[in-house]
Amino acid sequence: MKILLLHQYFLEDNDHGGSRWNEITKQWTEEGNDITVIAGMMHYSSSCKRPEYKGKWFKKKQQGAVNIIRCHVSESYNSSFVGRLWAYFSFVFSSLWAGLFITKGKYDVIIVTSPPLFVGISGYLISLFKRTPFVFEIRDLWPESAIDTGVVTNGLIIKLAYVLEAFIYKKATLINVLTPAFRQTLIEKKKVNPDKIIFIPNAADFTLSDKIVENFDTAIFRKEHDLEGKFVITYVGAHGVANHLEQIIETGLLLSDTNVLFLLIGDGMEKKRLIALATEKKAVNVRFLDPVPKAEVFKYILASDMGASVLKNVDTFKTVYSNKTFDYMSCKRPILMAIDGVSKELVEDAKAGVFVEPENPEDFAKKIRMYLNDPKQVIVQGENGYKFAKANFDRTILAKKYIESMRKLMSIR
Known part of the structure; x- marks a missing residue:
């Protein structure tokens, strides 16, 4: 198949962050498919472009x-809310131009992955002019998540966002959702035809994790990194408003009498403030690390006892799966799940960790002390998570399922 993917945050080689589509497109090309990606020139946590993109559109x-067309994105992305909006729309314009005038030939399908929601405008218009079916993927419910976290408060912008959302859902040939809760919300609240919805969730990258485990010495790594x-x-993961990582700092303070050490790996708009807060409160058992490539992330997870999945305590996040949950599972590490809803259900169904009430440091600390007092559960639940993810969330299997859905779409047109 010949597929065009629009993904503003498609990672560069060795970038940190969500690599879902890097892994899917790699597998698809290895299976003989022709993949072109229209992507942005800005990493979501960066404040500027790479030197190679300066002055280029x-x-x-x-x-x-995989063929990549990197497109202009305004460097205002992390400056303010208005700056972020402009960065979104700058990619709408540049990606539309790339889709119409730079890509060549006919595609079998166009896939657009969101957020941001606005890239759906580009996807729809490109599909219209190229007379190609348009598949819209929802990685996060927007604008609900932006409203619940207080990022978007302007009534007019909210109203326009809902209008745009409804328009995109109507025009998409298929809609892929990453959690069963997204599907339920689309059907019950947004009145989307259930026949248009498919479910290909986030997944665990066992190919990478199993490869690293073969030659990884945990003891040496822990010694080298003062663990x-x-x-x-x-x-x-991200260090943003939505993650509310203050709860980890507060939990660290409550566990100052133990040997617990929190490692926070990533970047985001809140990171400098969080570091200052941890320093002010003397949370010496909370350590911040710069982002690292995914292979290095897996080494840190393998050298850890547990993984933490954390989000702000708002209703919208009850519908999401945290990306890194599956990485923890693939590394046989149990999860402290500070996200309610479907993520809580995932960990409980897998018997792969414990639910922590979001934004409740006392509960967080209590659950951690439970593992300190019963270390055998760390091993048992880590194994449970690995087996559950292998059976239900193997990226290799799900990538095949995804492209089969695309082939089925072609066969009925």
């Missing part, structure tokens, strides 16, 4: 066999 690249003698709990 477009640049063609190759990542393995010896610690009960290490790793959080990997």
Whole structure:
């Protein structure tokens, strides 16, 4: 198949962050498919472009066999809410131009992955002019998540966002959702035809984790990174408003009498403030690390005792799966799940960790002490999570399922 993917945050080689589509497109090309990605020139946690993109509107690249067209995105992305909006719309314009005038030939299907929601405008218009079916993927419910976290408060913007959302859902040939709760919300609240919805969730990358385990010495890594003698709990991901990582700092203070060490790996708009807060409160058992490539992330997880999945306590996040949950599972590490809803159900169904009430440091600390007093549960639940993810969330299997859905779409047109 010949597929065009629009993904503003498609990672560069060795970038940190969500690599879902890097892994899917790599597998698809290895199976003989022709994949072109229209992507942005800005990483979501960066404040500026790479030097190679300075002064350029477009640049063609190759990542393995995947064709990439990097498009202009305003460097105002992390400056303010208005700056972020402008960055979104700058990609709408540049990606539309790339889709209409830089990509060549006919595609079998166009896939657009969101957020941001606005890239759906580009996807729809490109599909209209190229007379190609348009598949819209929802990785996060928007604008609900932006409203619940207080990022969007302007009534007019909220109203326009809901209008745009409804329009995109109507025009998409298929809609892929990453959690069963998204599907339920689309059907019950947004009145989307159930026949248009498919479910290909986030997944665990066993190919990478199993490969690293073969030659990884946990003891040496822990010694090299000053982790010896610690009960290490790793959080990997964004340091933003939505994550509310203050709760980890407060939990660290409550566990100052133990050997618990929190490792927070990642970046985001809140990171500088969080570091200052931890310093002010003297949370010496909370350590912040810069983002690292995914292979290195797996090494930190393997050298940890547990993983933490954390989000703000708002209703919208009850519908999401945290990306890193599946990485923890693939590394056989149990999860402290500080996200209610479907993520809580996932961990409980897998018997792969414990639910922590979001934004409740006392409960967080209590659950951790439970593992300190019963360390055998760390091993048992880690194994449970690995087996559950292998059976239900193996990325290799789900990537095949995804492209089969695309082939089925072609066969009925």
